[in-house]
Amino acid sequence: MACKHITYIVNHVFLPPRLPQGDDYAFAKSVELVKICLDSCKKFQSFLVEDEREMVTGDVLPLQIVSQNAGIIVRRQDEVYCFETFELSPTTREVIGMKGRLIRCFPGPAVGLEPSLISNSEFRHDFAEFLCDLDRETPLEAIPTSWKAGVDFIERRETFVTELLFSVLRTLGRPLDVNRIYKRTRDDVIWQDPVVVPWRRSPLWLLLRVAMQIRL
Numbered sequence: 001m002a003c004k005h006i007t008y009i010v011n012h013v014f015l016p017p018r019l020p021q022g023d024d025y026a027f028a029k030s031v032e033l034v035k036i037c038l039d040s041c042k043k044f045q046s047f048l049v050e051d052e053r054e055m056v057t058g059d060v061l062p063l064q065i066v067s068q069n070a071g072i073i074v075r076r077q078d079e080v081y082c083f084e085t086f087e088l089s090p091t092t093r094e095v096i097g098m099k100g101r102l103i104r105c106f107p108g109p110a111v112g113l114e115p116s117l118i119s120n121s122e123f124r125h126d127f128a129e130f131l132c133d134l135d136r137e138t139p140l141e142a143i144p145t146s147w148k149a150g151v152d153f154i155e156r157r158e159t160f161v162t163e164l165l166f167s168v169l170r171t172l173g174r175p176l177d178v179n180r181i182y183k184r185t186r187d188d189v190i191w192q193d194p195v196v197v198p199w200r201r202s203p204l205w206l207l208l209r210v211a212m213q214i215r216l
Contacts, residue, residue, distance in 0.1 A: 022199055060076075069203060111173045
């Protein structure tokens with residue numbers, strides 16, 4: 001692994017006192033973060049009883065919709081597949097205005113779908129295509145912005161996932177009351193002129209932590 005990726009991972013996982021003075025996101029760095037997390041999970045799994053089935057009760061599948069700042073967790077329950085949505089990064093205003101850590105509840109809305117529907121290949125294809133469209137084609141007017149140095153920069157929010165997607169899924173299934181977790185989350189907004197886009201903690205890392213905590 002390249003040293004620059006190690007620095008990125010340390011900054012976003014451990015949040016040390018000295019952080020970058022601007023946005024340091026790169027797709028390759030996020031891939032390395034996922035690889036390390038996945039490798040750790042596989043090592044942990046080696047101590048458990050192996051099960052060859054794809055998804056068993058309690059298993060989770062985390063999905064990140066980057067342009068929507070949204071996380072989706074698909075959780076296998078006894079009788080249904082539970083789809084849970086939530087916002088990843090809080091707004092810049094919330095982070096700057098907080099004293100200490102933000103107390104947040106995960107996940108947000110949840111809906112249950114029957115296994116027979118999930119096993120339908122047409123549904124899986126349409127669902128995946130819908131998520132891709134949300135990630136690619138989010139209208140700019142639906143995305144709030146923040147202002148710095150006379151320039152607007154995008155603050156991605158999760159409106160279409162938690163509202164539109166949840167409404168669609170609810171017509172196919174039923175709302176669920178799921179167990180939720182509370183996290184005292186740490187984040188920061190760091191920028192120095194002439195930087196316009198600030199440094200923010202990785203939303204992908206938050207998604208992975210929530211998914212693992214829900215699974216355990």
